[in-house]
Amino acid sequence: MTSQSPAQSTAVSARRQEKQDGRPIILHYVPDLAALQGRRSIALCGEPITYDQQATSKGLTGGKGVICPMCDLEREQLDRRYQDPDEPIWPLAVSLGLQSLIEDQNGLTVCELADRTGLDVHRLHRELMSGQVSIDHLQQIAQACGTDTTEALKWVDAGKKAIRRIRTRQHDE
Secondary structure, eight states: OOSSOTTTTEEEEEOOOTTOTTSOEEEEEEEGGGGTTTOEEEOTTSOEEEOOHHHHHHHHHSSOEEEOHHHHHHHHHHHHHHHOTTSOHHHHHHHHHHHIIIIIITOOOHHHHHHHHTOOHHHHHHHHHHTOOOHHHHHHHHHHTTSOHHHHHHHHHHHHHHHHHHHHHHHHO
């Protein structure tokens, strides 16, 4: 598991905008693994995105790219939550641990996980971002990742340790 928060390990993706001359290309934050050509994912703002390298490159280098304000806000809030010692650690650990299990260990995006589990993609995204995952959804996530609930909880524990390291490092500096 990496010690970065999901917000720190995001790539920028653009939604393709056909025949919108003069309009900016909206850039969204998506997980790095979604940066592989054609991967469906959910941006930090909750919008479904299919990564488009051509549109992203055009938005980043052409000067017409504008980062989605909601993605930017979510990214800043996540960074603050991971570093805030007053923020309860358990929901953050559930969020970080399960996302690491899904993305880092199994190479799945939230959209692909939703397809495997049969869960609503937007609800699954909200649950993972907030760390409020019900036990039956945890079991479905674990099964879709080829493991059991106990192993999924080990990832949550690893997330808790990573957050403590982040906070300890911040406190020491």
